[in-house]
Amino acid sequence: xxxxxxxxxxxxxxxxxxxxxxxxxxxxxxxxxxxxxxxxxxxxxxxxxxxxxxxxxxxxxxxxxxxxxxxxxxxxxxxxxxxxxxxxxxxxxxxxxxxxxxxxxxxxxxxxxxxxxxxxxxxxxxxxxxxxxxxxxxxxxxxxxxxxxxxxxxxxxxxxxxxxxxxxxxxxxxxxxxxxxxxxxxxxxxxxxxxxxxxxxxxxxxxxxxxxxxxxxxxxxxxxxxxxxxxxxxxxxxxxxxxxxxxxx
Amino acid sequence: xxxxxxxxxxxxxxxxxxxxxxxxxxxxxxxxxxxxxxxxxxxxxxxxxxxxxxxxxxxxxxxxxxxxxxxxxxxxxxxxxxxxxxxxxxxxxxxxxxxxxxxxxxxxxxxxxxxxxxxxxxxxxxxxxxxxxxxxxxxxxxxxxxxxxxxxxxxxxxxxxxxxxxxxxxxxxxxxxxxxxxxxxxxxxxxxxxxxxxxxxxxxxxxxxxxxxxxxxxxxxxxxxxxxxxxxxxxxxxxxxxxxxxxxxxxxxxxxxxxxxxxxxxxxxxxxxxxxxxxxxxxxxxxxxxxxxxxxxxxxxxxxx
Numbered sequence: 001x002x003x004x005x006x007x008x009x010x011x012x013x014x015x016x017x018x019x020x021x022x023x024x025x026x027x028x029x030x031x032x033x034x035x036x037x038x039x040x041x042x043x044x045x046x047x048x049x050x051x052x053x054x055x056x057x058x059x060x061x062x063x064x065x066x067x068x069x070x071x072x073x074x075x076x077x078x079x080x081x082x083x084x085x086x087x088x089x090x091x092x093x094x095x096x097x098x099x100x101x102x103x104x105x106x107x108x109x110x111x112x113x114x115x116x117x118x119x120x121x122x123x124x125x126x127x128x129x130x131x132x133x134x135x136x137x138x139x140x141x142x143x144x145x146x147x148x149x150x151x152x153x154x155x156x157x158x159x160x161x162x163x164x165x166x167x168x169x170x171x172x173x174x175x176x177x178x179x180x181x182x183x184x185x186x187x188x189x190x191x192x193x194x195x196x197x198x199x200x201x202x203x204x205x206x207x208x209x210x211x212x213x214x215x216x217x218x219x220x221x222x223x224x225x226x227x228x229x230x231x232x233x234x235x236x237x238x239x240x241x242x243x244x245x246x247x248x249x
Numbered sequence: 250x251x252x253x254x255x256x257x258x259x260x261x262x263x264x265x266x267x268x269x270x271x272x273x274x275x276x277x278x279x280x281x282x283x284x285x286x287x288x289x290x291x292x293x294x295x296x297x298x299x300x301x302x303x304x305x306x307x308x309x310x311x312x313x314x315x316x317x318x319x320x321x322x323x324x325x326x327x328x329x330x331x332x333x334x335x336x337x338x339x340x341x342x343x344x345x346x347x348x349x350x351x352x353x354x355x356x357x358x359x360x361x362x363x364x365x366x367x368x369x370x371x372x373x374x375x376x377x378x379x380x381x382x383x384x385x386x387x388x389x390x391x392x393x394x395x396x397x398x399x400x401x402x403x404x405x406x407x408x409x410x411x412x413x414x415x416x417x418x419x420x421x422x423x424x425x426x427x428x429x430x431x432x433x434x435x436x437x438x439x440x441x442x443x444x445x446x447x448x449x450x451x452x453x454x455x456x457x458x459x460x461x462x463x464x465x466x467x468x469x470x471x472x473x474x475x476x477x478x479x480x481x482x483x484x485x486x487x488x489x490x491x492x493x494x495x496x497x498x499x500x501x502x503x504x505x506x507x508x509x510x511x512x513x514x515x516x517x518x519x520x521x522x523x524x525x526x527x528x529x530x531x532x533x534x535x536x537x538x539x540x541x542x543x544x545x546x547x548x549x550x551x552x553x554x
Contacts, residue, residue: 021540023538028533029533030480033529033530033531039315045311203433206428
């Protein structure tokens with residue numbers, strides 16, 4: 001009896017293979033995930049301890065912002081951009097100095113890399129994650145004077161508040177560069193300058209090509225977000241200022 | 250004549266066979282219409298929890314535990330369901346920054362994802378970071394245009410995978426976006442990017458002609474389309490320049506399509522392209538209903554979006 005069943009099953013398979021199936025109708029749509037769906041309890045229970053651990057960390061107050069700071073509160077410089085470039089420079093300086101014996105001249109970041117504002121009031125760990133959600137890491141590139149001039153030309157042409165520190169630029173109404181100083185001094189031919197930036201920009205992000213082929217490159221293994229958190233922890237009230245480092249006159 | 254008899258006979262015996270514990274009802278003439286359901290997500294970006302109720306754009310939307318309930322419900326209705334992801338599983342919430350993708354992969358495994366492709370952000374902890382999380386994924390990754398030969402991912406990512414559901418053979422291949430200029434080279438290391446359109450042409454031929462798949466699906470992370478750069482490889486270009494692909498499931502551009510797009514392929518046949526934005530706010534659902542080939546030839550194929 002069993003044999004007959006097996007035999008029939010095999011025959012049926014062949015019969016099926018002969019009767020070829022093909023697509024007659026396709027229906028496509030999207031389904032919204034919202035609170036009309038109940039949460040799967042197994043997943044909920046699995047996530048809970050991780051969520052609590054992260055929330056505890058995220059809610060820790062690290063510093064204080066005296067006012068709302070966002071990336072459009074100035075034309076060519078912004079309070080949040082100045083804060084970011086200054087803190088990345090100051091946090092990186094001791095590490096770079098210890099490794100190479102050299103100082104950092106300039107910090108350059110990108111305007112688009114600031115992903116959220118810093119609201120007035122307590123600064124939490126969450127703030128650093130909001131402003132810098134990515135894993136970008138800090139690098140120091142040593143550039144020729146010619147590439148520093150390319151950087152200045154890039155910034156003038158971009159007409160955007162890319163955060164800078166250690167560098168001051170004055171442009172006229174048509175964005176022609178009138179003056180560019182590194183730590184108060186004109187750019188000297190034959191000299192090299194050290195620029196702290198993100199690995200993303202150094203690798204061609206935002207088409208900052210002048211960073212691509214540096215005289216030397218030091219990878220600090222220090223994430224931008226971690227530098228922010230370390231800085232906030234060591235600072236009672238963060239500065240929120242525009243100081244004319246990049247202006248149209 | 251003989252064949253007609255045989256089918257009738259098989260009808261009579263199928264009930265008998267079922268009693269014997271073998272479920273073969275689907276082979277009978279009346280209930281032969283098979284049904285495959287494809288569910289898909291893309292660019293979930295570590296969004297495990299729903300957005301806050303006071304979030305300005307997506308209040309109370311998304312959430313992995315809710316998605317799991319939906320998937321379970323649909324699987325109960327149709328066991329012949331596949332759950333797919335089109336990349337950028339990683340990066341976007343502290344869950345990733347703290348735990349490196351462990352939760353994302355484990356939760357997707359709990360939901361029984363069947364297959365995923367690799368997005369650019371899945372390299373955010375380096376190719377070694379992705380490799381380290383693979384043991385947490387009970388599902389495979391496919392990519393036809395990334396060559397991982399000289400990386401740790403060699404042999405861990407296949408160009409395609411074939412599933413057989415209710416006797417229907419479903420071939421699924423993956424495509425990834427150009428990494429140069431998008432991801433730090435130190436992160437993707439020796440991963441070689443090949444032209445996705447050419448890879449797709451090869452894959453669709455292999456899956457349709459050599460593997461004889463009934464359905465060919467592309468899991469793509471190359472982006473829906475680029476208005477400012479219309480020559481850049483995208484899902485719409487992919488659809489137009491290939492044949493034998495039934496469905497392109499996209500990602501990367503976070504395109505919230507209200508309904509799937511229907512494009513004509515190189516031989517004038519319809520291809521469905523779908524992408525459900527980002528962050529797990531939506532799940533895409535595509536149902537394929539089958540019929541005997543002669544009925545399809547007689548009645549045509551309908552697409553409802």
